[in-house]
Amino acid sequence: METIIQVQNLSKSYNAGKVLDIEALDIPKGQSFGLVGNNGAGKTTFFSLLLDLILPTTGQIENKGIVVSQSEEWKPFTSSFIDESFLIGYLTAEEYFYFIGDLRNTSKAEVDELLAEFEDFFHGEILNQKKYLRDLSKGNQKKVGIVATLIGNPEVVILDEPFANLDPTTQIRLKKIIKELSSQKHVTVLVSSHDLMHVTEVCERIVVLDKGEVVKDIYTSEATLKELELYFER
Amino acid sequence: MTTKRFLSLEWKQFRRSSFFEKGLAIKILMLLGALYFASIAVLAGIGVFFIFKTSVPDQDPFALINNYLIYWVLGDLALRYFMQQLPVMNIKPMLLLPIKRQSVIQFLLLKTSFSFFNILPLLFFIPLAVVLMVQGYHPVMVLLWFISILSISFSINFLNFILNKNKTVFFVVIALLAAFVGLQYFNVFDITPYTGVFFNSFYKVGYTVVLPLALVIFLFKMNYRLLRANFYVDGAVQAKKEKFKNYNLEFLNRFGTLATFLKNDVKMITRNARPKQVLIMSFLFLFYGLLIFTQDIYKDMPVFLAFAAMFVTGGFLMTFGQLVPSWDSEYYKLMMSQNVSYKQYLESKWLLMAIGCAVSFILSTPYIYFGWDIFAMIAAGASFNIGLNSFITLYGGALNRVPIELNQKAKAFSNTQGFNPTQLLIALPKILGPMLIFYVPYKLINFNAGIIVLALSGVLGLIFKSYFLKLIENLYQKTKYKTISAFSEKK
Numbered sequence: 001m002e003t004i005i006q007v008q009n010l011s012k013s014y015n016a017g018k019v020l021d022i023e024a025l026d027i028p029k030g031q032s033f034g035l036v037g038n039n040g041a042g043k044t045t046f047f048s049l050l051l052d053l054i055l056p057t058t059g060q061i062e063n064k065g066i067v068v069s070q071s072e073e074w075k076p077f078t079s080s081f082i083d084e085s086f087l088i089g090y091l092t093a094e095e096y097f098y099f100i101g102d103l104r105n106t107s108k109a110e111v112d113e114l115l116a117e118f119e120d121f122f123h124g125e126i127l128n129q130k131k132y133l134r135d136l137s138k139g140n141q142k143k144v145g146i147v148a149t150l151i152g153n154p155e156v157v158i159l160d161e162p163f164a165n166l167d168p169t170t171q172i173r174l175k176k177i178i179k180e181l182s183s184q185k186h187v188t189v190l191v192s193s194h195d196l197m198h199v200t201e202v203c204e205r206i207v208v209l210d211k212g213e214v215v216k217d218i219y220t221s222e223a224t225l226k227e228l229e230l231y232f233e234r
Numbered sequence: 235m236t237t238k239r240f241l242s243l244e245w246k247q248f249r250r251s252s253f254f255e256k257g258l259a260i261k262i263l264m265l266l267g268a269l270y271f272a273s274i275a276v277l278a279g280i281g282v283f284f285i286f287k288t289s290v291p292d293q294d295p296f297a298l299i300n301n302y303l304i305y306w307v308l309g310d311l312a313l314r315y316f317m318q319q320l321p322v323m324n325i326k327p328m329l330l331l332p333i334k335r336q337s338v339i340q341f342l343l344l345k346t347s348f349s350f351f352n353i354l355p356l357l358f359f360i361p362l363a364v365v366l367m368v369q370g371y372h373p374v375m376v377l378l379w380f381i382s383i384l385s386i387s388f389s390i391n392f393l394n395f396i397l398n399k400n401k402t403v404f405f406v407v408i409a410l411l412a413a414f415v416g417l418q419y420f421n422v423f424d425i426t427p428y429t430g431v432f433f434n435s436f437y438k439v440g441y442t443v444v445l446p447l448a449l450v451i452f453l454f455k456m457n458y459r460l461l462r463a464n465f466y467v468d469g470a471v472q473a474k475k476e477k478f479k480n481y482n483l484e485f486l487n488r489f490g491t492l493a494t495f496l497k498n499d500v501k502m503i504t505r506n507a508r509p510k511q512v513l514i515m516s517f518l519f520l521f522y523g524l525l526i527f528t529q530d531i532y533k534d535m536p537v538f539l540a541f542a543a544m545f546v547t548g549g550f551l552m553t554f555g556q557l558v559p560s561w562d563s564e565y566y567k568l569m570m571s572q573n574v575s576y577k578q579y580l581e582s583k584w585l586l587m588a589i590g591c592a593v594s595f596i597l598s599t600p601y602i603y604f605g606w607d608i609f610a611m612i613a614a615g616a617s618f619n620i621g622l623n624s625f626i627t628l629y630g631g632a633l634n635r636v637p638i639e640l641n642q643k644a645k646a647f648s649n650t651q652g653f654n655p656t657q658l659l660i661a662l663p664k665i666l667g668p669m670l671i672f673y674v675p676y677k678l679i680n681f682n683a684g685i686i687v688l689a690l691s692g693v694l695g696l697i698f699k700s701y702f703l704k705l706i707e708n709l710y711q712k713t714k715y716k717t718i719s720a721f722s723e724k725k
Binding site for chain 1 (some may be wrong): 505506574718
């Protein structure tokens with residue numbers, strides 16, 4: 001499989017010390033990739049580096065051969081939802097989807113077509129609500145953010161803690177969506193989570209971060225959940 | 235006991251606010267600013283008596299002051315409407331603690347009494363009362379008058395909260411104010427002697443003091459009851475949800491690729507509290523010319539006319555533009571990880587500013603009343619604004635890096651972040667630029683040459699538009715990470 005994301009000697013330090021230090025990490029195209037770790041392990045830092053929201057102290061990340069901190073060419077095929085600061089609070093869900101569609105050269109009709117697929121997922125609480133995103137519940141905001149990442153046929157989708165704040169039904173639906181993305185559309189999906197059960201179910205590969213370093217790199221099997229639970233029990 | 239606890243919480247909130255994390259120089263500047271306003275109020279309080287005495291020698295100056303107090307009441311109401319914050323304490327965590335609701339609410343209401351808007355009148359009326367006593371007015375009666383005025387000031391304070399940002403009331407107040415001032419200015423009808431009777435009675439009659447006293451107590455009680463009834467998580471504590479408004483913005487599609495951002499900006503401005511405030515402010519800029527063009531002293535100093543002309547049409551352009559890209563700070567990470575080209579982004583903001591300036595220019599046509607010279611100057615000022623000022627403002631905005639909470643109104647005199655040496659430096663070319671561009675040809679040739687050169691400077695700016703935009707774009711790129719981290723800081 002060809003590699004789409006390639007990490008080399010990546011590290012990020014603040015005054016207080018190193019928060020991330022990954023020597024090498026390759027993620028092949030179409031893989032569903034899970035990142036787990038306790039608070040402060042460096043998950044969000046890694047995603048922020050991948051999205052060029054912060055500068056690495058050393059090393060670099062290549063996204064489809066493009067060094068993310070040097071060129072912006074990775075943006076058209078990469079989409080992400082990290083937190084609420086990726087939503088525009090004063091827009092309605094539809095307006096937000098169309099806005100993202102405009103940025104990603106996707107017509108209104110194409111966006112509508114995509115949204116139709118997620119009717120189940122939205123559970124009638126997102127579209128035609130005449131409500132601004134800032135007035136939606138946390139869970140519903142998350143649904144909007146996640147679906148917006150799928151607009152414009154991205155090749156890399158980055159989701160930080162997508163399962164948090166979602167109700168059980170939506171969690172199950174989201175797992176299905178992520179699985180289909182990587183297996184049918186060959187989209188590379190990067191997911192971080194605190195929920196070991198969800199990641200083991202969804203991801204083909206799981207990397208455990210601890211204090212900024214990769215401590216485990218597992219291809220998911222039946223035994224994975226047990227292994228992870230044992231590790232975190234320490 | 236509880237009051238003491240509350241006070242200590244408030245103190246911590248105050249001590250740990252971002253204000254104290256500023257540099258020393260800014261603190262000193264802020265302090266000087268506060269002192270400036272305070273001393274102006276004190277000086278006005280001392281001076282107002284003598285001003286009236288010398289300008290209208292045959293009438294009782296105190297009575298005249300009382301006549302004009304109606305303008306203070308209306309003006310104060312209007313000012314508080316869009317400057318004063320509603321009393322918010324973090325009451326959500328208090329709801330579950332064993333504290334009497336009564337004491338929380340009382341504390342909350344008393345806290346509002348210490349706002350800047352209640353202290354400023356004090357600084358004005360105390361010296362005035364002292365002057366009156368020294369001038370031989372009856373001390374006891376002056377004291378009664380002072381208590382009445384104080385009660386009225388606090389009544390305005392509490393009334394403001396009951397009205398709770400009611401737009402209709404605000405516009406009625408503004409309309410009344412404008413009508414009274416206008417009618418008086420054109421000698422049609424003068425309201426002041428009638429309202430003056432009321433304010434005068436506090437001194438002349440004395441016992442009418444019960445009226446304002448009763449009013450302030452009544453309003454306090456009413457506020458109390460209102461808060462008490464809404465003291466639930468789904469009541470006063472919860473932020474108000476705004477009704478969804480939709481406009482057909484398809485006509486903006488003619489701007490092609492810029493339309494995406496333009497449409498978004500129009501929604502941003504119309505659906506959020508802070509930009510709406512800026513919109514009202516920039517409208518007030520239109521009236522700046524009245525201050526300058528009506529004064530004869532400036533007739534011989536056309537440089538100041540040039541400055542005023544720039545200000546009249548530049549309100550929106552400057553107040554909106556200095557906060558680009560801060561307007562998008564709430565979702566800046568999205569903008570930075572999406573497929574957004576800086577050039578389109580900047581160009582759309584520039585277009586919006588230019589449109590704002592053009593609208594201001596159309597609204598400024600009544601200035602023809604002051605002569606075609608003045609109007610030509612305003613036109614030249616508008617040209618300077620669109621062609622040069624816009625780019626200077628955008629450049630300054632990129633250095634601003636203040637996160638904005640879109641749906642929160644700016645607190646009066648608390649926008650410390652926007653107040654830094656860089657901003658002062660950027661303000662210089664905005665203010666001195668048009669004056670200088672006008673002055674040199676005016677001195678060398680004549681008045682008309684000054685106007686023509688000022689107008690041409692704007693055209694020149696337009697010719698170099700893409701160059702200027704490129705310059706700002708480079709600044710954006712250079713400061714990208716700084717801006718992202720500044721915008722994601724919690725306030």
